[in-house]
Each structure stands twice: as structure tokens, then as C-alpha cells.
Amino acid sequence: xxxxxxxxxxxxxxxxxxTTRNRRVGAATLAQYTGRVGKFHAFxxxxxxxxxxxxxxxTLFYQWYVAGFAGDKKLxxxxxxxxxxxxxxxxxxxxxxxxxxxxxxxxxTKFVHGLENRYPHVPIVEHPLLLTQLVRIAGILGIxxxxxxxxxxxxxxxxxxxxxxxHNATMRAVGHCLGMQLCDIExxxxxxxxxxxxxxxxxxxxxxxxxxxxxNAKCFWCAGYVLRVLKRRVHGASAGSACxxxxxxxxxxxxxxxxxxxxxxxxxxxxxxxxxxxxxIGGRSLxxxxxxxxxxxxxxxxxVKHQGGWLSAAFEKxxxxxAAGRRRLTDQYTxxxxxxxxxxxAL
Numbered sequence: 001x002x003x004x005x006x007x008x009x010x011x012x013x014x015x016x017x018x019t020t021r022n023r024r025v026g027a028a029t030l031a032q033y034t035g036r037v038g039k040f041h042a043f044x045x046x047x048x049x050x051x052x053x054x055x056x057x058x059t060l061f062y063q064w065y066v067a068g069f070a071g072d073k074k075l076x077x078x079x080x081x082x083x084x085x086x087x088x089x090x091x092x093x094x095x096x097x098x099x100x101x102x103x104x105x106x107x108x109t110k111f112v113h114g115l116e117n118r119y120p121h122v123p124i125v126e127h128p129l130l131l132t133q134l135v136r137i138a139g140i141l142g143i144x145x146x147x148x149x150x151x152x153x154x155x156x157x158x159x160x161x162x163x164x165x166x167h168n169a170t171m172r173a174v175g176h177c178l179g180m181q182l183c184d185i186e187x188x189x190x191x192x193x194x195x196x197x198x199x200x201x202x203x204x205x206x207x208x209x210x211x212x213x214x215x216n217a218k219c220f221w222c223a224g225y226v227l228r229v230l231k232r233r234v235h236g237a238s239a240g241s242a243c244x245x246x247x248x249x250x251x252x253x254x255x256x257x258x259x260x261x262x263x264x265x266x267x268x269x270x271x272x273x274x275x276x277x278x279x280x281i282g283g284r285s286l287x288x289x290x291x292x293x294x295x296x297x298x299x300x301x302x303x304v305k306h307q308g309g310w311l312s313a314a315f316e317k318x319x320x321x322x323a324a325g326r327r328r329l330t331d332q333y334t335x336x337x338x339x340x341x342x343x344x345x346a347l
Contacts, residue, residue, distance in 0.1 A: 021094065036087035039065075053088055053099050059111045066115050074119035081112055127279030128288035128320045129272065134167060135221055137271045146220050149229045155248040158259075161223070161230045162245040163268060163286060168223040169194050169212050170290035170308035170318075173265075173283030175202050176245060179258025183240030185214075185227050192216040192224025196309065210309050284318070291318040296325045 005013075022030055040061055041051045049057045065084070068075050085108075092099035100108065129137075141156045142148060149157060166176055175196045184195045192214040197203035216224030227244075234254055235242060247259040261283070269281035287308065294304050305315055321329075 024094075025090070032083075033087040033090050036084050037091045040084070040088065053092055053097070055100060055104050055107060058088070058100070058108055062108075062112065062115060066119050074121075077121040078112065078115045078119060079121055079123075081115070124280060124282075126282040126284045126288065127272070127277055128292050128318075129163075129167065129268075129277075129281070129285045130289045130322070131167065131221060131293050133272070133275060133277065134164060134289070136275045137163075137268075138220065140271055140274055143220055146218060146225075149220050149226060150233070153248075154234060154252060154254065157230060157233060158245055158248055159264065159267070161226045162264070164221060164226055165194065165214070165223040165245075166286040167290040167293075168214050169196060170287050170294070170304070171196060172204055172287060172309075173261050174204055177258070177261050178202055178243075179246060180244040181240060182231070182235055182238055182242045182244050184244055185231075187216070187224070187228070190216070192227065194223075204309075207309055207311070210306065212307050288318040288320055291315060292320050292322075292325070295319045296321060296329070298329075 025033070040057075043061050043064060044051050044057055047057070047060065062078075062081055062084075063071065065081065066074060066076055066078050089099060091097075138144070138160055141160060142152050143156065143160055149160075152160075162176060162179075165171070166173075169175075178199065178201060180196075180202070181198065184198055186193055186195075193211050194214050195209060195211045197207060197209045203209070214224040214227070215222035218225050220226065230244075234246065243256060243258050245258050247255045247257055249255060265281060265283070268285075272281050291304060291308060294307065299307075301315075308315055308318070
């Protein structure tokens with residue numbers, strides 16, 4: 001090391017240290033933290049408070065965040081407050097500013113409990129789309145057999161391929177929001193495999209790329225087979241970086257990018273209404289439907305956990321068996337239990 005460090009070297013070292021410090025979390029998380037702290041600072045400025053983390057400023061910010069200045073009705077769910085607390089804590093540690101100690105934090109927690117009681121939050125549960133329901137939706141699209149996959153419109157084929165793949169692979173909406181890539185699907189040894197999250201923007205935070213098997217029987221509701229038809233009809237000799245689920249213009253032109261999930265979700269919800277589903281349809285509907293169906297055919301917990309890319313036992317809440325499914329499993333278990341009985345020898 002030289003005896004004297006130049007000003008340029010010192011400046012570069014400071015910049016590199018700042019970059020390293022910011023790598024403690026992902027870029028998207030850092031941006032979220034910065035935005036949340038920015039909202040707190042803007043609130044303090046409006047209230048005439050100093051930009052410090054004190055009991056009064058934090059609790060008043062939480063009150064405003066949940067119910068606004070009027071306070072007579074809930075505007076936002078209190079359940080998201082924890083995300084702000086994490087952002088505040090991270091900002092205070094990173095910038096060396098004061099943050100309340102354990103005693104004050106307990107008081108803040110009690111205040112949040114008050115918000116929870118005063119403005120109760122009812123989580124929105126999205127309706128799981130099971131395979132039996134998706135097959136009925138496919139029927140509305142005119143897809144009732146394997147032959148229909150080859151004669152239906154390209155737009156309907158892309159739509160069906162995307163939703164049945166998301167169901168079979170229990171995917172999050174972020175996994176297919178960009179339409180994925182042609183190289184994400186491959187067939188080897190008679191099996192189909194899908195790579196999810198190859199690109200960073202197609203992954204949930206802290207999750208990695210995973211490769212999962214897809215049903216590959218010659219059937220219009222098996223994603224592996226549907227994707228083979230999609231590749232032949234839509235992609236041909238396209239490069240592996242091409243969009244796997246491209247948008248299709250009204251005149252039938254295949255575009256380079258995928259249809260936005262918001263547009264596709266709205267169409268899926270309209271189709272669900274036509275088969276009598278009244279519940280909310282969202283990004284978790286296909287994920288929950290696939291999870292429920294895999295458990296219904298007695299897939300193991302570990303298999304389902306890997307298929308959906310869960311890092312904890314959170315996948316259990318996505319298993320929502322129907323009454324018919326529970327009755328079918330009960331009949332199977334009753335038959336198996338009966339086979340365990342042995343004739344009791346006469347005395």
C-alpha cells in the first residue's frame with residue numbers, strides 16, 4: 001500500500017464501499033425501503049416534526065397511513081405496517097441515526113395492536129382454479145380435445161398454454177409476467193421440464209431459479225403437451241430467447257412481448273364467471289388450484305413445496321380441497337384401512 005493515498009483513490013474507495021453497503025439487500029428491496037422512508041419524511045415535513053424516529057412521529061404516521069387524517073374509516077391494511085418498521089430500522093442502522101429502544105418499540109407494538117382492533121383487516125382470498133374448472137374454461141375457448149389445440153386461434157392457444165402451465169407448475173404470477181422464454185421449456189427422455197425464474201424480474205425476492213417437471217401425457221390439459229403444440233404452431237425455428245407466451249394482435253400477428261397479466265387476469269375472471277365462479281380471480285388462483293390438485297392426487301409435501309418454490313410451510317394455506325375431493329380421499333382411505341383388517345380366528 002502506498003504511503004499516501006491520492007484523493008482520486010480515496011473517492012473511488014468511498015464509492016465502492018457505498019456500493020458494497022447497499023448490497024446488503026437486493027436492489028428492489030432497497031428501492032422499497034427508500035420509498036417507505038421517503039413517505040415517513042414527507043409526513044414529518046407536513047406535520048412540522050423533525051425527521052427523527054420518535055414514538056409520537058412513528059405512531060402518528062401509522063395512524064395516518066391506515067386511516068388518513070379523518071380517521072373514521074380504514075384506507076389501508078395495518079398488516080403492511082411491519083414493512084415500514086423494517087424499512088425504518090434498516091435506514092436507522094445504515095445512516096447511524098437514533099431508533100427507539102426495546103421499551104419504546106413495545107409501546108409502538110401496542111399502538112399497532114390498537115390499529116388492528118380498531119380497523120380490522122379481512123384478507124382477500126382468491127378463488128383457487130382447479131383443473132376441473134380450467135377444463136370447462138377451455139371448453140368455452142373451443143378447446144375440448146387434442147385436435148382443438150391445432151385448430152383453435154393462436155391467441156386462444158397462447159392463453160390456454162399460459163394458464164395451464166401456471167396451474168401445473170403452481171407458479172406465481174411474477175414467474176410468467178414477462179411471458180417467459182422459449183428456452184425455459186425442454187423435453188428430455190420423454191419428460192417435460194420448465195425452468196422458472198431464469199431472469200431476475202421473474203423471481204420473487206430471495207427466491208432462485210428452479211426447474212420443475214410438467215405433466216406430459218398427450219392430453220390438452222397437460223402443460224408439457226400443450227407447450228409442444230404451442231412451439232410448433234407459434235414459434236417454429238425461433239431462438240431460445242423468444243417470448244414463450246407472446247401477445248397476439250387482433251389480426252393474428254404474433255408480437256414480441258407477452259400480454260400484461262392484468263389484461264389476462266381480467267379475461268380469466270370473465271371466463272370464470274361464465275362457469276359460475278363468483279370469487280375473486282387473481283395471481284394466486286392458478287397457484288392455489290395447482291397446489292390443491294397435486295395434493296388431491298396424494299403428491300408428497302416435499303414434492304409440492306419444490307414444485308411451487310416455497311421456502312417454508314406457507315404452501316399449506318394454498319391447499320383448499322373441495323367437498324368432492326375430500327369425499328373421494330375418504331373413500332380411498334376407507335378402502336385401504338379395510339385391507340389392513342385380518343379375519344379374527346374363532347375361539
